[in-house]
Amino acid sequence: MREDIGEVTTSLHRPATSTSNSRSGMPYDSFEWQQEPPPSNGVPRSAWTRSHRRLSRWHRPYTAILVLLDLLSATLASWLAVTFIEKANSGFQGREEIFYLVAFAALPIGWIVVLWGNGSYDRRYLGLGSEEFKRVVRGFVTVVACVSLLSFATKTQLSRVTIAYVTTASLIFILFCRYSARQILHVARKKTGHGAHRMILMGTLPEALEVYTAVTRSPAAGLIPVAIHITDGYAAARGIETPVPVYAARDVLTLVRECGADTIAVCGSASAEPGELRRLAWQLEGTGVDLVVAPQLTDIAGPRVHIRPIEGLPLLHVEEPTLSGPGWLAKNLMDRVVAFFGLLLLTPVLAIIALGIRLSDPGPVFFRQPRVGHEGRTFRVWKFRTMYVDAEERKASLEELNDSDGMLFKMKNDPRIFSFGNKLRATSLDELPQLINVLKGEMSLVGPRPLPADDGDYLGDVRRRLLVRPGITGLWQVSGRSDLSWDEAVRLDLYYVDNWSLTYDLSILWRTIGVVLQRKGAY
Template sequence: MTQISSQHVPIDRLMTSAAQTAGLPIRRDGQAASMLRRYRNLVITGDVLVSASAVAAAVWLRFDTETPWFYAITPVVAPLLWLAFLAVNRTYETRFLASGSEETDRVVRAGLALFTLVAVGSYTLAGNVSRAIVLFSAPAIVVGSLTLRWYLRQRVHNARRSGRGVHRTVIVGRHDAARHLISMLQRASYRGLAPVAACVPDLQGLRPGDIDGIKVMGGPEDVLDVVDRVGAHTVAIVSHPDLAGHELRRLSWALEERQVDLLVSPGIMEVAGPRLSIRPVAGLSLLHLEKPRAHGGKLLLKAVVDRLFGTFLLLLFAPVLFAVALAIKLDSRGPVFFRQTRVGVDGREFAIVKFRSMVVDAEARLAALASSSEGNGMLFKMREDPRVTRVGRFIRRYSLDELPQLINVARGEMSLVGPRPPLPSEVATYDGDATRRLRVRPGMTGLWQVSGRSDLSWEESLRLDLRYVDNWSIGMDLSILWKTIRAVLGSDGAY
């Protein structure tokens, strides 16, 4: 077998395979592509029905008797406009189908564009468009399309977890990098990339037989032969210096003939797709990494929406807040609320507000219980904490003790979604990486909340918070809020 440590991969060998030499066709399972086609067709059909239904309902509610001709045709025109805006925002492209927050973000952007067009168009043309119809139908269309996609996405993810509709993937690269990628893909099986073989260099005769259960079937010079043998749909290259430049280009040509996708890992950790783009310079394709959206107009919009929505939720949950406050007062002596200093955006301190769920002298008892902590090393956590009151145990289970933080959101000290608000003692121990958590407002919920809550280690919590700071988007916020509702109702990781 040809060594590659001191020379380039022999691409001429890559351009042929046993199957091609024999003139045999390469047959691959088309289930993955078929599943995405069905997903796209169902989404398009659903978008038409959702938009037509939303507008028809709005017109019917507005005109309960005789409907003007202009409004009578809107259930036909609205689906065409909605499909056009969704197409412009590339929601129907294969790369974004069933992708989660990225798909959600693009649908929301399409909805905002549609709403703006109707509002501005009506004003510019001095049209007498009913504001009630616009205000009802636009949000209804967006919510309906998002709900439709969530339902269909769950079906796709469940099918992929069971091994149906996945892209059979060959991993190519150094042993350590290949192991990491295989591990990540196996954990995220719902994404649809299933490792079936690996090609790693034979360094001094130490090529392993398998990597985490995935068979090593050769080296980087054997990629096409392995692709043909396993019927792969995708080749993923990670950290291999010899598969670059012209060699990588010629490999892409050979894979193109087989209709096999090529993925190349840029080696950048925890960076979402929207921040990555290709910038052509002097015939080279350079990977451009956009700056995080920690500042600017979109973050200002997020702050305004947080305050308005936080105030609305505070009024909406007022009866629940009153009932919990009364229960706490009747259950044990002491104040209803618990206030504690936390650190917010740019290191500014504020007093977080929660319902009191422990006895009054809880802080004084902490030292005696320190050895029983089940937390992540940074925070004290204990499943059967004797300091928690009877009412406190109930409101903690369903996160009702967190509801008064809506006051902090309405004040602008916190956000609905963001990193966990740290204690000053935690911030004092932060290194350079951890301080990035303070670039955005802390949130009532976040990736840490929907990924295990109290069961996460400090390193995992930090990694999730930094991922949020670096990759924030409207779609990500909506996805987290939805997952939070599911996590709270299931009381996952809460104690």
């Protein structure tokens, strides 16, 4: 942490520039300063000289790669259709030149135009979240509609099988390529910091540190805080250890240049003074610096937040969590159906596991324990037994070796677990009997983990977990499982409760497969 107090400048005056910070000295590869910024009141010289270049440039080559991948995906789908489907069914008999022109030129280019029009190349949606994929799917619907309309308008007899094959294959290839590109981008962000935004956090120190914790929790998001500009005076930060340098009373643009940043995040009450945020936005126009506002709405997902402007005042409305309705009914139906067929299909596997437990240690095959469920109701959870029969009696002597900082008892090398039980825990196969609880309606496939009923009353924030049925898997499991602290596990469970959706459940189920195969935090 450092003290750096300079002259306070207003947003309506051009900031002083420092000649010591040249472009060649910037440490970040996707950072570039324009040599002559426009006036700081945001009024451009003319429509022809106004610049839209951003300091963060990673999205330009990334977008170009996506365009190329989308083009290749659509072309590959057309080639497969030409190769494996009779051209006689396409409606282009005797006009092969037109057929090839449409299949390998018009249709792929049409895909690019439609995807661009649907905003699937918008940098705001690239690299994180599901919005990018949703827009690709919308583009798919648009392409099918356009092809059908053109076929009707030109009276061309197109094969429905051919159209379905080409468009569906294109969609699958595009989604796969974009997902792969995103994973490579995430690896680059985590390992090297390339393809990320360098942020300066503006606000009071507690607000800035809260935002710092939130954005650094997910390196894949590509947000790297490099400095904090506190608005409540440097004295508020004296004697406090901070993860990045702290500045006070500095000109914003000068600080951005010195830190090599490309984004300013206004935290909480930093914009409390009327008109100050607007003046800051004016000052940043034409500089290429992104401006984001981080309101104090932690752990609330986008679908619950809506902006409703009233007379120029953007009001941020936060909707209640949706814990009922058609989506909730679909979740319950999916739970019962998957549990029924899962138990039916996995019967041989369950029998083999039961035999392995009996051979490893004499005693019951299943472990039944009271757990707290929906709205505080208790039930007995079904699990394969992985510990010796005297495990509960030996627990008291191991309390000092607890690796967990919360209500659950966890040990990485628990001597109460027999050898075959270790294998079951590592692969999460010991959780399979909980499908019985799902079938009975006591649990769900996805939800917070069921906590033991004898470990407290679960008051305060923890009790909010009981608004939904506990799950076999959940956000806790796919985010680190037993490696997480108790507070972090509770935070993830509460995030799930507040932001539940059927799509989110399917995403967690998909992520669970990878976590189980990698055996992360399983002990």
